[in-house]
Amino acid sequence: MTAPRAFLGMSHSPLLGLNPISAEVEQSLNAAVAQARQQVLAFDPELIVLVGPDHYNGFFNELMPPFCIGSAATSVGDYLTPPGELNVATDAALALATRLMDDDFDIALSRRMQVDHGFSQALQFLWGGLDTPPVVPIFLNAVAQPGIARLRRCRQLGQAIGHFLDGLPQRTLLIGSGGLSHEPPVPTLAHPDPAIRERITIKREPTQAERAAKTQRVMDAGMALAAGDSSMKPLNPDWDKRYMDALEHGQLDALVQWTEDSIEQEAGLSAHESKTWLVARAALPQAPLRCTLHHYQAVPELIAGYGVLFMQTA
Template structure:
C-alpha cells in the first residue's frame, strides 16, 4: 500500500505554438524526469484527475464530478485517441466509496475525454492503456463550478478508498495554472454555439473541430504578440498556489471563491482543482513531502506551466 503523486500542466498547444527551443527542452526534461520517477514507482493503479474543454461533457448534463467506468479519448490537438484501460469493478467500488463518504459524484460508462486526460497518460506513462486508470472528471469551465472545498473533499474520499487497496497507486493531477484561453461561455454565445455547448458538440465534424482548434492556435499567437488580448498570466499567484500544495495547506484554499480565482488568474485556472483533489487524495495516506517542483509562465501555451511531485512521508 503506497501512493505517489504527480501534478503536471497540460497544453493542447504543444507542437502548434511552441516557446523557444531552450524552454521546450527544459519542459521536456521535467517531463522525462517525472516519467522516470513514475517508472521506478511502478504503479499498479492510476487515479487521474482532469478537466474537460467541451469535448466530453456538455450542458445537457454537466456534473461537478464524474468517475469513469469506461472511457475513450477523442484525440484532439494530435493527442492519442482510443480507450483508456479502466478497471470497471474497481472504478465502481471507488464511486460507491465516494458516495458513502458524502461526496456526490456522477458516473459514466461511456466517458469521452480529451487532451486533459490523454496528454498526461501519454507523456508520463507512454500511452492510454499502459496501466489501469480510473479517470475522474472535475468541471473547470462550465459555470456553475464546484468549489475548492468540494474538490478537496472529493480527493480525500478517493484517497481513503485508494489507501484501502493493497496497491501502488499513482495519483495524477492534470491542469494548467493561471490561464484563460478562448473557451466559450454559455451566457455569451450565439444560438448555434449554445447548441454545441448543450450537447451537439459531442461529435463535431472533422472540419469544424479543426476550425475550433485553429482558433485556439491563433489566439495563442496573438497572445504572444500582445499579452493584453487575453487574461494575463499570474506567476505570483501560481507560485503561491504551489507553496500551498507543497506545504499541505489545502484547506486554506476553501475560502477562495470561484469569482475571485477567475479575477486573479483567469477563468480556466479552475483546472487547478484537479491538483487540489490529487494532493488531497495523497493526504489520506498521511503527511506528504513535496519535491521536484517546476514553474514557468509560457505565453505560447497560454499558461502558467508547472509540475509538482509528492510522496507520503510516513
C-alpha cells in the first residue's frame, strides 16, 4: 500500500490584492482559497511536491531548462508574496533527481533556485507564508520556446514522480501552480526592443525602480483587459473548463493529444503554465479520484482564468 496522495491545482495571479475587483468576485475567490486551505490542512501533508513556473525572476534565456528540481530555493518576494527561503526537503529533492536520472528522465538540478510568485503564492495562501511542511520545488518552463515541454512529456514526468513517491512513506501533496488561460505582458525573444531581449536573457537582480515599473505595467494590463481596451488575448473560460474537467475525470490520454499550437491560440501564450497541473495530477492514479473542490472564475482584472481543483487518493 502506498501512502495517501493529494493533488491541488491552483491558479496564481500577482495582481491579487493590487488591482481592484468587485466585492462579489473577491468573496468568491477568497471562499475558494479558504476551502483549498481547509482541505489541504485536513489532509495534513508530510511532504509537498510543488510544480511552478517562473516569470523571468529566477530562470532566463541564457540557460533555460524545460524542468529543474531545486535542492534549495529562495523566494524573491515579488508583488505581495513573501521573500525568503523555502523549507526545501533537500534529501528528497536529490533522491528524486537521482531516481529520474536512473529512469532515463534527464532533469536539471539547481542548488540555489530562485522562485517567484509562481511558487510562493500557493504556499502563502495555504500556510500564511513560507513556514510549510518540507517541499520539493520543481520548475517548469512556460515562457521560452522551443524549450517548453510538450503535454506528453509533462505527463511522463508526473508519472515518474509518482513512481518515486510509491517508495516513500509520507503523505504527499502535489501542487500545480499556474494557468489557466491568460496572456499577460511577459516578453519573448521575438520582442523588437534589444534591451528587453537582453533583460530576459541575462540573469541579474532588478533594481527597485525596475521592479516597481514591472508591477505597474502588469497592473495596467489587467485593468485594460477588464475594460476591453487591450490587445492581449482574452481569457477563455471554455478552454479552462475543458482542461480542468480532463484532469478531474482522469482523461489524460485525451488531454495529451491537444496540440501545442492550440494552447497558445485558444488560451494564450502563458497558458502553458497549466502544464504544472498536469505534472502534479499525473503523479496520482489516472482513474477518477474523489474530488472535493472544483472552483473556477474568469477575472480579467487579475489576468487570470482562476481555477482551484483538489482531489485525493484516500
